[in-house]
Amino acid sequence: MSNSSLYDRLGGEDKIRSIVTDLLALHKQNPAISVRYDNAKKKDAEIIGLVVELLGSATGGPQQYTGMDMTTAHKGMNCSEAEFVAVLDDLLEALTKNGIGELEKAEVLALNYALKDEIVHV
Numbered sequence: 058m059s060n061s062s063l064y065d066r067l068g069g070e071d072k073i074r075s076i077v078t079d080l081l082a083l084h085k086q087n088p089a090i091s092v093r094y095d096n097a098k099k100k101d102a103e104i105i106g107l108v109v110e111l112l113g114s115a116t117g118g119p120q121q122y123t124g125m126d127m128t129t130a131h132k133g134m135n136c137s138e139a140e141f142v143a144v145l146d147d148l149l150e151a152l153t154k155n156g157i158g159e160l161e162k163a164e165v166l167a168l169n170y171a172l173k174d175e176i177v178h179v
């Protein structure tokens with residue numbers, strides 16, 4: 058296994074931004090969750106910036122996450138497990154589209170799956 062951080066193996070901030078930009082575009086086309094993003098209060102660029110910070114800091118990058126904690130950010134949305142899986146499906150697709158390796162894809166998915174209880178039905 059490589060010793061370098063997941064952040065470096067993903068390709069750093071530019072690659073993470075590309076993944077997250079694709080991810081939001083996929084969410085907006087995904088019938089299971091698109092309506093959630095139609096009603097978002099924040100602008101796309103702001104949501105993308107926050108998710109880049111979150112993924113960067115969670116994978117060993119220099120970013121600091123400046124957004125709300127996951128429970129506060131999703132409180133009152135009552136997101137279902139099916140919606141959570143739809144988000145992870147889109148994440149896998151965005152990672153694949155950006156040429157991320159299988160090991161790194163699994164690591165990113167596991168990091169995000171671990172947030173389930175902070176996001177679903179809160």
Ligand code: HEM
Nearest residue numbers: 090093094097098099107108124125130136140141144169
């Ligand atoms: C691992 C899964 C997820 C992660 C890592 C994640 C991450 C985030 C982050 C970082 C924000 C911005 C927080 C802030 O405003 O300070 C956000 C906002 C948002 N999330 Fe999630 N999220 C996840 C799952 C979901 C799910 C399952 C849904 C519902 C389908 C969802 C819907 C939204 C919406 C609509 C916003 C925008 C809120 C607004 O600006 O009004 N997210 N998410």
